[in-house]
Amino acid sequence: MNTNLLNIVKRIVAEQGEAVLGDPQRLKPFIKSYAQTVPQDERRAFGRCVEAGAYNALKNAPDAADRLERGNFRILPKFEYKRR
Numbered sequence: 322m323n324t325n326l327l328n329i330v331k332r333i334v335a336e337q338g339e340a341v342l343g344d345p346q347r348l349k350p351f352i353k354s355y356a357q358t359v360p361q362d363e364r365r366a367f368g369r370c371v372e373a374g375a376y377n378a379l380k381n382a383p384d385a386a387d388r389l390e391r392g393n394f395r396i397l398p399k400f401e402y403k404r405r
Contacts, residue, residue, distance in 0.1 A: 326359045326367060342376040 333341060333351045341348050348371055356364055370376075 326356055326363055329355045329359065330367075342371065343374075343380075345372045 329352070330342075333348070333355065337347075337351065341351070345368065349368060352364055352368065
């Protein structure tokens with residue numbers, strides 16, 4: 322993601338609150354007005370992530386870094402493909 326877009330999202334969250342990231346209809350006008358210098362494909366990709374509920378999924382997910390620090394994780398075995 323463009324760091325410019327990330328800074329714009331941080332600015333929107335500072336002004337409108339964190340809940341705006343969970344509401345695509347409310348977020349779209351801010352992205353259009355603030356992110357005019359960001360390439361359109363990046364804006365669209367970000368908008369689609371918001372529409373798909375990525376913010377809510379990440380917000381509700383456990384913090385992976387915290388789990389790694391506590392050692393509370395397991396390594397899954399590598400999947401091996403079998404040739405037919």
